[in-house]
Amino acid sequence: MAAKKDTIAVALKYEKSHAPRVVASGKGAVGEAIIEKARESGVPVQENPALAEALSTLEVDQEIPEALYRAVAQVLAYLLRTAGHLR
Template sequence: MNEPPKTPIAVALEYETGGVPRVTAKGRGPIAEAIVAKAEESGVHIEENAALAQALSRVELDAQIPEELFRAVAAVISFVLRAGKLKPPA
């Protein structure tokens, strides 16, 4: 049985050292595709995690992430920080 195509979902986070990450953009379908395209053209690392994106999509824009998502988001931030250190200088 063929499954219908899944609607893409994207959530952008902002994190400043010592603070709590905030949701700065989110969307589905064409909006999600635009968020991903903007991230790619800006050189922002992208982590694909459908379950986390789904959970974060319920957080209001500019709101801090809820405590129950801290561990999962920390793993993403750690990935991004490591990936940034591995990137060759421009």
């Protein structure tokens, strides 16, 4: 199956003492591979094309900018609720 050219995926890591940071980013086939690896590893995936586009401009290992805190916090809250860690 061919990867969609417009697929963008960004993986974030969050440690409580720091802002979330980008740990992987890619478009097309690389983006599809990031999504597949997340699913294989049991990591929840949320589609948010606008946020993925904004985050894809960051370098790997770069913390997210303050301007994206609210959007990323909403995604993290959704993922924590999905995993049963928030009610």
